C-alpha cells in the first residue's frame with residue numbers, strides 16, 4: 513500500500529547528531545567565557561537587501577488595494593520575473609526564451625519534482641560526496657544509482673571518461689559540500705557525454721553567484737550543445753538571502769527532447785497540474801534582485817561572504833591544511849589534519865575550540881576524512897573560529 517522505497521532511505525542523522533552532540537557539550541562546558549561558533553550550517557545570515565524589501569512593501573500595499581489586488585498568478589511565474597531572469601542570462605551571453613524559464617519556490621522542490629518526468633528504471637549518476645537531496649529523491653523512486661567518485665585525485669570534480677551510458681546525471685557547480693567548480697572544458701565533456709548517450713544533465717547552479725572568475729561557467733547553457741541535454745536549477749536562496757522567502761527558477765530548453773517528446777512541455781504540464789505558483793509579493797522581491805540597484809546590493813552581501821571565505825582559506829593555507837572551495841563558493845572543504853576521521857575531528861573541534869562544523873562523511877562515503885565549513889557566519893565569528901582552528 514505504501515511506497516516501500518521509503519524503507520530504503522537512511523535516517524538523516526547528520527544534522528540531528530550534530531545538534532545532539534552540541535547540546536550535550538553545552539551542558540558540561542563553559543560556553544559563556546568561550547562562546548560556541550557555528551560554522552556548519554548552510555543557511556545565510558545577512559538580511560534581505562533594501563531593494564528587495566522596498567519592492568515587497570510596495571507589493572503588499574498593492575495586495576491591499578481594490579483594483580491592484582492579485583489572486584492566483586501564472587503557474588510558470590509572472591512575466592516580469594521571467595523577463596528579469598531572461599535578461600540576467602542575456603547579460604552572460606545566454607539567449608533564453610521566457611517560455612523556458614519556470615519560477616519555483618526554490619531549487620530543492622524542482623530538483624525533487626523533475627524526477628516525475630523520467631522512468632523509474634533509468635540509471636542515475638550522482639557524485640559522492642553530494643547534496644543529499646539528489647540521492648534520497650531517487651531512492652524514493654527506486655531508481656538505480658551509480659555513484660561518481662569525487663576525491664582528492666580528481667579535485668572533487670568527476671568526469672565522464674570511460675563511463676557507460678546513463679539516464680540522468682547530477683552536476684552541482686560550485687559544489688555543495690566541496691566548493692569545487694567545473695571549468696568550461698570539463699563541462700563540455702559532460703555535455704558531449706550526455707548528447708552521445710542520450711542522458712539528461714540535471715545541473716544545480718544554486719551557488720553560481722559566488723563565481724568570481726569570468727572564465728568559469730556559471731550556467732550549463734554557456735556550454736555549446738547543452739540545450740539538447742540539460743536542465744538547470746537555480747535559486748535566490750544563497751544569492752540574495754531568500755532561504756526563508758522561497759524563490760528560484762528552473763530552465764528547461766525547447767530543444768530538450770526525449771522519446772520524441774519535449775521535456776519543457778512535460779514540465780509545463782506538470783507544473784500547471786500540481787503547482788499554483790510563487791506568491792506575488794515574493795516574485796516582486798525576487799525581481800528587485802535583478803535590477804541594477806538590487807544587483808549592486810546583492811554584490812555587497814556576496815562580498816561579505818567572500819571575505820569570510822578568504823579569511824578561512826588564508827588561515828588553512830597558513831596552517832598547511834589542504835582544502836578545496838572558498839574562492840568561488842561559500843563552502844570550504846578541508847582535509848582533517850593528521851588523517852583523523854570526520855566525526856573525531858568534529859568532536860575535537862567542538863571540545864577544544866568550541867567550533868561547530870559539518871563532518872564530510874555525512875555527504876557520502878568519499879566525504880570521510882573531510883570537513884565542511886561555511887562562510888555564512890559573521891565576520892567576527894569567522895575570524896575567531898579560524899584563529900581557534902589554527903591554534904589547535
Ligand code: PLP
Nearest residue numbers: 618619620643688718747749760
Ligand atoms: N542545491 C544545493 C546544492 C543546495 O545546497 C541547496 C540548499 O542548501 C539547494 C539546492 C536548495 O536551495 P533552495 O533553498 O532554493 O531550495
